[in-house]
Amino acid sequence: MLTGKQTWQFSNSPVIESWGTSGGPFEAEGKLAADFDVLHDDLWMGQDSYEKAHRVLLEEAIHSALQKGEFQKEEIQFMLAGDLINQITPTSFAARTMAIPYFGLFGACSTSMEGLALASFIINYQGAKKVVTGASSHNAATEKQFRYPTEYGGQKPPTAQWTVTGAGAVVLTDNQDKQGKIVTTSATIGKVVDLGISDPFNMGGAMAPAAADTIISHLQDLHRHPSYYDLIVTGDLGRIGQATTYELLQQAGLEITREQFQDCGLLIYNEDQPVQSGGSGAGCSASVVYGHLLNHMKKGVYRKILVVATGALLSPLSFQQKETIPCIAHAVAIERN
Amino acid sequence: MIQSVNPEPGAVALYEQKNKELAEKVEKDIQSFDAIYDVAVIKGKEETLVAYKVKHLKRFGMKKIEKDINKLLEDHYPNEDFVVSSDYKIFIETIELLERMKDPSFSEKKAEQQLQRVISLKKEMT
Amino acid sequence: MGKKKNLTPVQQQYQQLEQKHEIKRPVWKNCLNAFWVGGLICAVGQAITYFYIYFFDFTEQTAGNPTVATMIFISMLLTGFGVYDHIGQFGGAGSAVPVTGFGNSVIAAAIEHRTEGFVLGVGGNMFKLAGSVILFGVFAAFIVALIKTLWTMMGVL
Numbered sequence: 001m002l003t004g005k006q007t008w009q010f011s012n013s014p015v016i017e018s019w020g021t022s023g024g025p026f027e028a029e030g031k032l033a034a035d036f037d038v039l040h041d042d043l044w045m046g047q048d049s050y051e052k053a054h055r056v057l058l059e060e061a062i063h064s065a066l067q068k069g070e071f072q073k074e075e076i077q078f079m080l081a082g083d084l085i086n087q088i089t090p091t092s093f094a095a096r097t098m099a100i101p102y103f104g105l106f107g108a109c110s111t112s113m114e115g116l117a118l119a120s121f122i123i124n125y126q127g128a129k130k131v132v133t134g135a136s137s138h139n140a141a142t143e144k145q146f147r148y149p150t151e152y153g154g155q156k157p158p159t160a161q162w163t164v165t166g167a168g169a170v171v172l173t174d175n176q177d178k179q180g181k182i183v184t185t186s187a188t189i190g191k192v193v194d195l196g197i198s199d200p201f202n203m204g205g206a207m208a209p210a211a212a213d214t215i216i217s218h219l220q221d222l223h224r225h226p227s228y229y230d231l232i233v234t235g236d237l238g239r240i241g242q243a244t245t246y247e248l249l250q251q252a253g254l255e256i257t258r259e260q261f262q263d264c265g266l267l268i269y270n271e272d273q274p275v276q277s278g279g280s281g282a283g284c285s286a287s288v289v290y291g292h293l294l295n296h297m298k299k300g301v302y303r304k305i306l307v308v309a310t311g312a313l314l315s316p317l318s319f320q321q322k323e324t325i326p327c328i329a330h331a332v333a334i335e336r337n
Numbered sequence: 338m339i340q341s342v343n344p345e346p347g348a349v350a351l352y353e354q355k356n357k358e359l360a361e362k363v364e365k366d367i368q369s370f371d372a373i374y375d376v377a378v379i380k381g382k383e384e385t386l387v388a389y390k391v392k393h394l395k396r397f398g399m400k401k402i403e404k405d406i407n408k409l410l411e412d413h414y415p416n417e418d419f420v421v422s423s424d425y426k427i428f429i430e431t432i433e434l435l436e437r438m439k440d441p442s443f444s445e446k447k448a449e450q451q452l453q454r455v456i457s458l459k460k461e462m463t
Numbered sequence: 464m465g466k467k468k469n470l471t472p473v474q475q476q477y478q479q480l481e482q483k484h485e486i487k488r489p490v491w492k493n494c495l496n497a498f499w500v501g502g503l504i505c506a507v508g509q510a511i512t513y514f515y516i517y518f519f520d521f522t523e524q525t526a527g528n529p530t531v532a533t534m535i536f537i538s539m540l541l542t543g544f545g546v547y548d549h550i551g552q553f554g555g556a557g558s559a560v561p562v563t564g565f566g567n568s569v570i571a572a573a574i575e576h577r578t579e580g581f582v583l584g585v586g587g588n589m590f591k592l593a594g595s596v597i598l599f600g601v602f603a604a605f606i607v608a609l610i611k612t613l614w615t616m617m618g619v620l
Contacts (some may be wrong), residue, residue: 151570426523
């Protein structure tokens with residue numbers, strides 16, 4: 001049901017039945033290694049190209065999500081997923097393997113929540129009984145497309161971020177037994193915001209206003225106070241973007257504490273890993289939320305969280321043509337009954 | 338390699354006193370240059386090979402130094418034919434040749450051959 | 464940052480706010496690291512030059528070519544074993560400017576696009592970073608040679 005300007009409330013609260021994640025070698029050394037279902041010690045993952053490895057990541061995340069919920073892939077009506085590579089081929093190829101009716105999504109790094117919002121909407125209005133949604137990114141494949149070759153010795157500025165090698169997937173169902181289950185209750189679809197940052201090595205700074213805009217709209221539409229949530233977690237803003245968003249929220253008069261406001265890009269790696277400003281990529285929010293955070297919710301550490309996945313909608317071509325970076329953010333509220 | 342100064346006596350390929358004297362004179366002349374700290378001279382049948390080392394901080398003026406040396410040699414010894422080089426390789430080859438020439442069994446012919454080889458090295462550009 | 468011309472007041476205001484949080488490049492530290500990393504690479508190059516002078520028939524003039532080839536070979540090994548990008552992150556311009564940086568940019572691209580085959584992948588993408596270095600390097604050399612020729616003809620040199 002549309003509430004306010006841009007928010008859906010899901011009165012039938014779709015249930016997040018099971019979840020799965022996969023990650024690469026760099027993530028295995030990170031803080032959240034224990035929350036990954038599958039971890040690879042090699043970026044190639046036994047494939048002969050990074051793009052194929054990328055596909056494998058998503059397949060594994062979906063497989064482990066299906067396995068944990070004891071679902072057969074034939075039971076799933078739809079799959080909504082996306083990634084960052086040209087024409088989202090890794091995801092589409094994974095969908096070929098899965099043979100589940102498929103929507104390909106592109107929202108850059110916000111794809112995870114775009115997928116979750118749409119999947120919840122479909123379930124909420126009986127468009128399906130079971131839907132799988134996810135997102136993934138692969139460091140080497142993404143760098144290859146957006147930046148320089150992996151082994152190129154260019155110096156990255158401290159504002160740069162490290163693309164996560166990882167995937168996360170969840171199975172949403174219309175399960176009527178909601179006792180103790182984790183459900184999605186509302187989603188806010190963001191609008192594209194561009195405040196003129198054109199440095200592709202400072203995505204956090206570019207995405208911050210989009211994140212702030214979506215969070216403010218969400219709370220306004222639902223007339224909620226930030227304290228309603230145990231945790232408001234952004235997708236991949238990194239150090240700079242997160243600090244900037246925090247200040248924007250303060251300026252807007254929201255009472256939000258620093259502990260309550262986290263970022264997946266900062267959660268995933270250890271302090272001593274050379275990731276400059278933090279993690280990024282579609283797989284960043286997907287693997288942290290669909291792994292670490294849902295596990296914590298299941299354990300009862302958090303009851304209500306708002307996930308705001310942010311995406312920088314640039315292409316290698318657009319920044320070479322000196323275009324600024326338009327950004328977007330989608331928010332989904334996840335609660336445990 | 339760079340510091341050790343080797344003012345080798347200006348030995349001569351052809352063991353005639355006159356040539357030796359000439360080589361010694363040439364060596365003295367070159368040593369008078371401020372920017373140069375090491376010189377080796379060999380007088381051959383036709384050419385006289387002059388190899389020298391320029392002080393590190395004066396290397397910016399290498400072209401000019403070479404010009405000056407050529408001019409000086411031209412003025413003092415108008416009848417002689419000089420091959421002048423600041424190349425380090427030429428220098429070490431010259432020193433080596435001088436060392437070998439001290440051995441009396443090292444024939445004049447061989448010395449001349451060796452000298453020609455060094456000169457051809459100098460002329461090689463790439 | 465210099466191109467603020469087309470920004471609306473809102474954008475300018477935001478960018479000021481964002482600048483506050485932006486972590487600045489540590490310029491002096493980068494310069495220092497570049498200085499000694501670059502110096503170290505050049506010292507290695509010099510050592511190789513002397514190696515060729517001492518043990519082979521190369522003069523200072525002619526030792527340049529084998530030295531460059533050797534340096535590129537070393538940088539190829541370091542790139543292939545995944546070391547050079549770490550040196551690059553640390554040394555910045557110090558590792559990019561010497562010929563090893565050029566070698567690295569060619570080889571990194573070649574390795575990266577190996578998966579697209581030899582012709583379209585390696586062949587087509589090998590010079591995607593180094594291509595402009597070659598183009599503008601050759602062009603600049605042409606201009607300089609032209610100027611020198613003109614000067615010589617006019618009798619300045």
